[in-house]
Amino acid sequence: MPDQTLQTAARRDEAPGDRTPRNEELRVAIPRLETLSTVEEARAAIDGIDAALAALLERRAAVAGVVQRLKPVGGFAGRCPDRERQIVAAMAEHAPTLGPERLARIMNAVIEAGLEVSELDRKNVQDGPRAR
Ligand SMILES: O=C(O)C(=O)C[C@]1(C(=O)O)C=C[C@@H](O)C=C1
Numbered sequence: 001m002p003d004q005t006l007q008t009a010a011r012r013d014e015a016p017g018d019r020t021p022r023n024e025e026l027r028v029a030i031p032r033l034e035t036l037s038t039v040e041e042a043r044a045a046i047d048g049i050d051a052a053l054a055a056l057l058e059r060r061a062a063v064a065g066v067v068q069r070l071k072p073v074g075g076f077a078g079r080c081p082d083r084e085r086q087i088v089a090a091m092a093e094h095a096p097t098l099g100p101e102r103l104a105r106i107m108n109a110v111i112e113a114g115l116e117v118s119e120l121d122r123k124n125v126q127d128g129p130r131a132r
Pocket residue numbers: 064067068071078079080081083084087110111114115
């Protein structure tokens with residue numbers, strides 16, 4: 001059986017005549033464990049997953065940066081623990097083996113990395129890129 005494909009498509013409804021660009025989509029091969037019988041094969045599968053994860057993390061940080069600019073108080077000062085708990089609870093439904101406690105640690109690192117990038121971007125806009 002071929003690898004499964006995870007397709008993320010956060011599409012807007014298409015109105016007739018709408019010429020705004022479509023969202024990009026990411027197609028990821030999900031390796032079936034029974035197809036992996038050597039370290040090399042398993043590592044190659046990990047590399048494929050990590051490339052997709054990195055692309056998603058990069059885009060997540062950019063989208064979280066948009067949230068920081070739209071919120072009345074953005075950045076670390078506007079951190080929202082309730083929203084972070086919601087995110088972890090929703091993710092735990094897709095990752096029951098990892099579970100909420102491990103996911104909370106992972107997402108804390110992901111969210112903090114995004115906030116760091118958005119604060120650097122804000123500083124660059126204020127001071128110019130030389131201050132970086
Ligand atoms: O949803 C927000 O309010 C955000 O600022 C985004 C985000 C995130 O990266 O998902 C970042 C910080 C908040 O503590 C919660 C969530």
